[in-house]
Amino acid sequence: xxxxxxxxxxxxxxxxxxxxxxxxxxxxxxxxxxxxxxxxxxxxxxxxxxxxxxxxxxxxxxxxxxxxxxxxxxxxxxxxxxxxxxxxxxxxxxxxxxxxxxxxxxxxxxxxxxxxxxxxxxxxxxxxxxxxxxxxxxxxxxxxxxxxxxxxxxxxxxxxxxxxxxxxxxxxxxxxxxxxxxxxxxxxxxxxxxxxxxxxxxxxxxxxxxxxxxxxxxxxxxxxxxxxxxxxxxxxxxxxxxxxxxxxxxxxxxxxxxxxxxxxxxxxxxxxxxxxxxxxxxxxxxxxxxxxxxxxxxxxxxxxxxxxxxxxxxxxxxxxxxxxxxxxxxxxxxx
Ligand code: GTP
Ligand code: MG
Numbered sequence: 373x374x375x376x377x378x379x380x381x382x383x384x385x386x387x388x389x390x391x392x393x394x395x396x397x398x399x400x401x402x403x404x405x406x407x408x409x410x411x412x413x414x415x416x417x418x419x420x421x422x423x424x425x426x427x428x429x430x431x432x433x434x435x436x437x438x439x440x441x442x443x444x445x446x447x448x449x450x451x452x453x454x455x456x457x458x459x460x461x462x463x464x465x466x467x468x469x470x471x472x473x474x475x476x477x478x479x480x481x482x483x484x485x486x487x488x489x490x491x492x493x494x495x496x497x498x499x500x501x502x503x504x505x506x507x508x509x510x511x512x513x514x515x516x517x518x519x520x521x522x523x524x525x526x527x528x529x530x531x532x533x534x535x536x537x538x539x540x541x542x543x544x545x546x547x548x549x550x551x552x553x554x555x556x557x558x559x560x561x562x563x564x565x566x567x568x569x570x571x572x573x574x575x576x577x578x579x580x581x582x583x584x585x586x587x588x589x590x591x592x593x594x595x596x597x598x599x600x601x602x603x604x605x606x607x608x609x610x611x612x613x614x615x616x617x618x619x620x621x622x623x624x625x626x627x628x629x630x631x632x633x634x635x636x637x638x639x640x641x642x643x644x645x646x647x648x649x650x651x652x653x654x655x656x657x658x659x660x661x662x663x664x665x666x667x668x669x670x671x672x673x674x675x676x677x678x679x680x681x682x683x684x685x686x687x688x689x690x691x692x693x694x695x696x697x698x699x700x701x702x703x704x705x706x707x
Pocket of ligand 1: 432433435440441508513551552554668670
């Protein structure tokens with residue numbers, strides 16, 4: 373620890389802030405990418421409505437929640453109205469239809485955890501996954517997008533954290549680390565908990581949006597344009613927030629007892645949710661409550677080995693933020 377602590381130096385923080393903002397800007401998808409996505413959606417829509425006039429297509433995930441990087445693939449949900457359909461059969465049919473058009477690598481993966489059709493559109497260069505009736509994902513995509521409109525620091529923070537997680541190899545659910553969706557929930561929760569808070573808790577406010585999906589009642593305040601300036605009493609910069617975020621997960625979070633919950637805008641106890649012991653494969657070693665499927669812990673993929681990897685990465689990042697003269701190099705160093 374030869375370096376001065378960063379708290380001693382204001383210039384340092386300002387330079388670091390500029391570096392983070394430059395990284396954020398460099399990851400934002402350009403407008404023409406959005407245009408290409410729309411073009412591909414229009415093509416898919418044409419095929420789908422011809423076969424199933426009642427069906428509708430929705431974008432979800434990072435291409436629609438405002439937390440997507442440039443050159444991302446897109447996630448599409450085919451909503452069939454009828455809940456009792458045979459998804460595999462629909463996907464096989466869909467794959468057949470799409471193969472007849474100028475699309476490449478069309479494949480139905482009917483036995484995946486979330487069954488999909490994959491394809492690549494050579495005209496736009498975009499790859500895409502299409503699932504059936506995954507409407508909760510469409511709704512949580514809207515919730516995340518609505519949060520991102522309230523204070524730009526959410527989008528900035530989440531971009532930096534996602535970029536860090538991808539660089540450090542801790543954004544791999546099949547290896548027991550966390551999904552991008554989980555990291556964004558961590559960022560929203562973190563900004564709800566600042567004093568003064570930078571984000572409100574939309575699900576605790578007056579209901580202006582309400583929908584029942586798969587027997588889950590989803591409701592929250594979605595008139596977010598009315599919340600402009602909500603976070604302005606808090607003047608923390610992006611560099612300070614990244615630093616505090618890593619510090620929180622490295623040194624302050626109570627892994628043994630707490631669940632983070634954007635639904636309540638606060639911490640919930642593991643005991644209250646009966647998440648204190650392992651049930652099946654759910655170990656609850658880091659607990660992140662889904663905003664709508666409240667029995668669903670996004671940390672369920674984390675096991676005894678990967679929790680150590682994760683916590684060591686949080687500690688490493690906090691250390692770099694505190695002592696490294698040029699944190700942006702080390703922080704995003706490939707693992
Ligand atoms: P990148 O592709 O890494 O940029 O991120 P992404 O936002 O597309 O995230 P991810 O691939 O993790 O998830 C895609 C979408 O699926 C998310 O935005 C959510 O809407 C949804 N999703 C992912 N995991 C879960 C989950 O465990 N539960 C629910 N309900 N939805 C999920
Ligand atoms: Mg995705």
